Amino acid sequence: MLAVNLAAHAIQCRLGSQLVLNNISFSAESTQLTGIIGTNGAGKSTLLSILAGAEKNFRGRVTVGDTELAHMPLNERAKQIAYLPQNPQVHWDLNAQQVTELGRTPYRRRFNWLSEPSTEDQQAVNAAMRSTQCEAFAQRAVQSLSNGERMRVHLARVLAVQAPIILVDEPINGLDPYQQIHCLELLRRAAQSGGTVIIVLHDLDLAARFCDRLLLLHDNEVLSLGSPTEVLTPANLLTAYQIKPPVHPNVNNLNLANWERQTD
Amino acid sequence: MKVGFTKLLLLLATTMLSLFCLSLILPSSFAEPFLLLELLSKDSDIARTIFLELRIPRTSLALIVGASLGLAGAAMQGLLRNPLAEPGVVGVSGSAALGATLAFYSGLASIMPLALPLGGIAGALLAVILLFTIAGKRAGIATLLLAGIAINAIAGALTALVLNLSPNPFAAMEIIFWQMGSLADRSLLHLQLAGPLMLIGWALILLAAPATRALSLGEATAVSLGINIRNTQVKIIGGTALCVGAGVAVTGVIGFVGLVVPHLLRKLCNNDPAQLLLASAAGGASLLLAADIAVRCIPASAELKLGVITALLGAPFFLYLIFQLRKLEQ
Numbered sequence: 001m002l003a004v005n006l007a008a009h010a011i012q013c014r015l016g017s018q019l020v021l022n023n024i025s026f027s028a029e030s031t032q033l034t035g036i037i038g039t040n041g042a043g044k045s046t047l048l049s050i051l052a053g054a055e056k057n058f059r060g061r062v063t064v065g066d067t068e069l070a071h072m073p074l075n076e077r078a079k080q081i082a083y084l085p086q087n088p089q090v091h092w093d094l095n096a097q098q099v100t101e102l103g104r105t106p107y108r109r110r111f112n113w114l115s116e117p118s119t120e121d122q123q124a125v126n127a128a129m130r131s132t133q134c135e136a137f138a139q140r141a142v143q144s145l146s147n148g149e150r151m152r153v154h155l156a157r158v159l160a161v162q163a164p165i166i167l168v169d170e171p172i173n174g175l176d177p178y179q180q181i182h183c184l185e186l187l188r189r190a191a192q193s194g195g196t197v198i199i200v201l202h203d204l205d206l207a208a209r210f211c212d213r214l215l216l217l218h219d220n221e222v223l224s225l226g227s228p229t230e231v232l233t234p235a236n237l238l239t240a241y242q243i244k245p246p247v248h249p250n251v252n253n254l255n256l257a258n259w260e261r262q263t264d
Numbered sequence: 265m266k267v268g269f270t271k272l273l274l275l276l277a278t279t280m281l282s283l284f285c286l287s288l289i290l291p292s293s294f295a296e297p298f299l300l301l302e303l304l305s306k307d308s309d310i311a312r313t314i315f316l317e318l319r320i321p322r323t324s325l326a327l328i329v330g331a332s333l334g335l336a337g338a339a340m341q342g343l344l345r346n347p348l349a350e351p352g353v354v355g356v357s358g359s360a361a362l363g364a365t366l367a368f369y370s371g372l373a374s375i376m377p378l379a380l381p382l383g384g385i386a387g388a389l390l391a392v393i394l395l396f397t398i399a400g401k402r403a404g405i406a407t408l409l410l411a412g413i414a415i416n417a418i419a420g421a422l423t424a425l426v427l428n429l430s431p432n433p434f435a436a437m438e439i440i441f442w443q444m445g446s447l448a449d450r451s452l453l454h455l456q457l458a459g460p461l462m463l464i465g466w467a468l469i470l471l472a473a474p475a476t477r478a479l480s481l482g483e484a485t486a487v488s489l490g491i492n493i494r495n496t497q498v499k500i501i502g503g504t505a506l507c508v509g510a511g512v513a514v515t516g517v518i519g520f521v522g523l524v525v526p527h528l529l530r531k532l533c534n535n536d537p538a539q540l541l542l543a544s545a546a547g548g549a550s551l552l553l554a555a556d557i558a559v560r561c562i563p564a565s566a567e568l569k570l571g572v573i574t575a576l577l578g579a580p581f582f583l584y585l586i587f588q589l590r591k592l593e594q
Contacts, residue, residue, distance in 0.1 A: 049484065052484075052487075052488050053487065053488065054484045054487045054488055074490045074491070074492055075490040077490065078488060078489050078490030079490075081488065082488070083484070083485070083488035084485075085482070085484040085485060085488075088481065088482065088485060089481060089482035089485075090480065090481060091345040091479075091480045091481075091482070092345075092480055092530070092535040092537065093531075093535045094480055094535050094536075095534075098534070098535075098536065099480075099481065102477065102478060102480070102481055102489065103489075105474065105477070105478050105489040105490060105491070106489060106490045108474065113473050113474045113477070113538050114269075114538070114539065114542075141535075157481070161489075
């Protein structure tokens with residue numbers, strides 16, 4: 001897989017009159033799993049959709065390697081960046097295999113849409129379904145699956161793109177602990193094999209354990225960017241989340257169950 | 265292409281062609297049983313004229329109008345990701361009907377017969393321009409849908425106003441009868457007028473087929489898969505306006521085909537919105553051909569209007585579908 005980095009340059013975004021992101025600059029490198037964390041409404045999902053090219057209403061630039069995202073042909077961009085939005089939808093009663101096959105859309109010939117997927121497409125789909133353990137329910141309608149199974153199908157669709165850049169928004173929501181760890185292991189493996197992977201997540205324990213770098217958003221700006229130990233400091237967490245550690249904090253083992261809310 | 269879908273398409277195409285042939289040889293009314301076959305066997309000029317100038321245009325129009333309604337219905341449902349969407353939802357049918365009604369009202373239709381379909385087409389095109397102007401450049405699906413509903417309401421109100429102001433009751437009756445939809449007495453001229461526009465409309469919609477498939481996963485995901493949403497909206501809504509607008513312009517309003525046919529065929533197409541487009545086109549054509557044959561075979565004092573038959577058969581069937589769906593949900 002070709003190593004490609006994804007960088008945001010002075011991103012500013014307003015939704016209506018509300019400033020959602022202000023002067024966000026950072027770069028996500030290949031072979032790294034970058035986590036975006038922050039409170040609800042901090043702008044994490046908006047930032048990810050801007051990086052994916054889904055949200056166009058912003059100022060600033062996004063670059064993929066040396067190329068401006070805005071100048072990339074749509075199909076080329078789709079091959080470079082695989083994106084899983086927050087609360088992904090499936091309309092109609094498509095089965096797990098059909099949803100995963102949609103990940104190959106950028107590779108399918110536009111005027112030959114009734115043909116069967118090529119061998120290469122089929123291999124990518126099979127590999128993605130195998131790695132996410134979706135094979136057992138490949139022929140079942142996605143809407144009849146549990147939340148966790150559904151999320152794995154969406155993840156399979158993202159992996160089937162075989163893009164060098166993967167952006168996923170809260171993929172472990174609704175998953176049981178086993179599946180949460182499995183999902184994060186998959187994403188870390190994708191990063192280790194040369195991918196640039198960015199994940200939005202809320203679980204700071206898992207973020208500390210799996211992410212190579214973290215971007216902490218607060219008040220629509222970057223509060224901290226660096227390794228988990230650099231970012232997840234009591235001071236940063238107090239500022240961003242208004243939570244404080246118990247009397248003897250241990251930053252390397254963030255057991256949030258012991259933390260308390262800051263009350264004035 | 266999956267074997268199951270190939271078989272389905274072959275079956276639909278065979279049904280469509282059989283109904284097409286049946287419609288060509290069947291009498292145009294209950295009172296005239298198989299006169300045409302008798303005349304054709306004697307190689308008479310009357311038979312040839314009836315065949316070429318009445319039967320072929322009528323049957324061909326049933327085929328292409330039905331195909332347009334089925335195709336546009338499936339495309340609108342795919343674009344809006346809603347099984348209740350139909351071609352009329354963006355206001356195209358209502359506006360085409362208004363255009364044709366104005367042609368009646370102004371008297372143009374009696375001076376120049378082509379004014380009627382031309383008025384219909386102008387109304388449909390105007391609706392699309394209005395739709396995209398109101399909805400703006402970055403229109404979401406909800407905005408487009410609301411704009412379509414508003415345009416439909418305006419067109420409906422204006423049509424009612426024209427009827428209200430109609431100088432004599434006969435003109436009003438004529439308008440009302442026309443709006444019920446019919447294929448009776450349509451000529452080759454109607455076919456030549458609607459045909460090319462429909463072909464362009466079909467091509468536009470079919471170009472958006474891969475996009476309807478990706479849109480099953482919502483807009484954000486479709487964009488990330490390389491789909492240009494604006495482009496898709498223009499192709500599907502523009503294509504619908506052309507083929508359904510041209511259809512309404514020559515036949516009047518024919519309801520329920522665009523809604524029911526995709527519903528019937530969706531499961532058989534593995535729920536794939538792209539496969540559904542072709543299947544619905546063949547299904548819509550078959551349904552309208554069958555409805556037109558029914559209209560001609562049902563003994564009645566006046567020929568029943570096609571739009572009346574499709575709604576009469578379509579609406580109870582739709583209720584039955586809803587009932588089945590409820591049973592599944594419980």
